[in-house]
Amino acid sequence: MSYLKIYILLIGIMITWGLNVSVIKILVEHTQPVTITSLRIFAASLIVSLILYFLGLIRLPKKNELFYVFGGALLSVVFHHFFLAEGLTKTSATNAGLILGMGPILTVILSMIFFRKKPTIIRFLGFICGALGVSFTVLAGSGGIHSINMGDVDILLSILSQALSFILINQASKTMDPRLLTGYMMLIGSFILFAISLWKEPDGLALLASAPPSIWVAFIFSAVIATALGHMGYNYAIGKVGAAESSIFLNLNTLFSLVGAAIFLNEAIVPAHFLGLIFIISGVLLGSGALEIWILQRKNKGISA
Template identity: 45%
Template sequence: MNKYKIYGVLVFVMLLWGVNVVALKLLVGAFAPVTMTAFRILFAGIAVLVFLKVTKSLRKITLKELLFITMVGFFNVVCHHFFLSTGLKETSASNGALILGLSPILTTICAVFFLGTRLTFFRFIGVVSGFSGVAFIVLAGSGAVTGGTKGDLFVFLSILTQAISYVFIRRASTTLDARLMTGWMLVTGSAFLLGISFILEPNGLQTMAQTRVDLWLLFLGSALLATAFGHMVYNQAVQHIGPAESSIFVNLNPFFALVSSAIFLKEEIQAAQLFGFLFIVAGVLLGSGLIDKWFNQKKNTINSHV
């Protein structure tokens, strides 16, 4: 697949992920959030493993790989999806989507602390810009410095734990196929989430006895398209064009989610949210190292002609 086809597929995946934020907002309103999330992730994990089995890419994993998968599953599945589902219960889909746009910046911060990535001037400015954008978004919904909602905090914690998981993914990717890791971490993570749901939501299974066809179609679409298909395709794109170039497309995720929340949930898009979104986009471009890469390329080009 050539680079431009990969770009097109990535745009489609970001559209799926953006609409999925709205889908999750509707699903957590109809089902017990943690219970629903556990079954949604389980469906996605099984779908990935079935796909790998059909394509003859499924293999046994070693004990060391299992330990990595468990760590990744704890942060990327259990913590991330627990905080995301409960957070969306307490905040708007548009706020949640825009805060999720911080993911590349938090990943950069974790890389600085755990992988020895250098914190350049541009990256530091990017981190400040990104967090400033989130501040605008939270204040737009609360109207006061101390009024940030618990839902906003939970959504922030969801992407923080996901960013931490990328450190373990980076360490495990030398021996373990990303798609194989995705399938197993979704299955193992969903088992942990199901156990948590029995404690926090003792009546959670009863809420899954919904008879509305539209809700179940939304559930399956979220599990199979956004989670299973989306994560496999994104991981493959990272392998082909690299994480830095792939991360550019993550900027489209909050944009699609913001538009979807306005269309499907009739949520009003506020000027402060758009202002905050611009800060987050600038923060991602600076914080992900893309500006550093462009600056260094220009510098090398100039030096080569001197």
């Protein structure tokens, strides 16, 4: 698959993930967060397994791949989703949005540490633009940053664990199809999260019985489209273009989250959001390497001419 197709795939995934923020907010208003998260990820793992079966990709992991399977399940599923759910009950949406927007920066820093990979000046500027864009966009919707609290620490642990998982996925993709890795991670992580929910939310399953039918429509979208297909596609992209390059597209989450909030939750979009949009798009073009590839192609055409 060409880089252009992978970038289009990543943009599509960011649209579903952005809309999924509003969908999850609707879900947790009628259910217990850890319980519904564990069930959502378990349902997604079944969808992924079914797709892998038809693709003929199912196999048992090798001994040297077990570390990536269990490590990815803990980091990408258990820690990320648990700390995210906990943090959102203690901190503001502004603080959470800003900290989650640090994902691409954390990923490229971790890539530099583990792979001794230094970004070019253009890509580094892209990460800075992306972070600024996320900051402008989130701040525009709430008016400022509140005081740091333990919820902020939880959100930071959430995005840090996800960034670490991207590094593991990048390494595992050398011998294991990232889509297969996704299925194993979701299945194992959902069981661990469900065990946590039984301890932390003993009435979680009972509350599901009183949930309205519209909740299950939201559940299916979140589990199948955003979680199963979204994570399969994203982890596949990591294996093709790298963790740092893929992570820059996470900045688009903020934009599409705002669109989803306006459509589904009737939240306002103010002019300052458009300033954030400019920085976010600039960050994607610079940080993903798309601009560098375009410049290189132009140079090669000039040389061949």
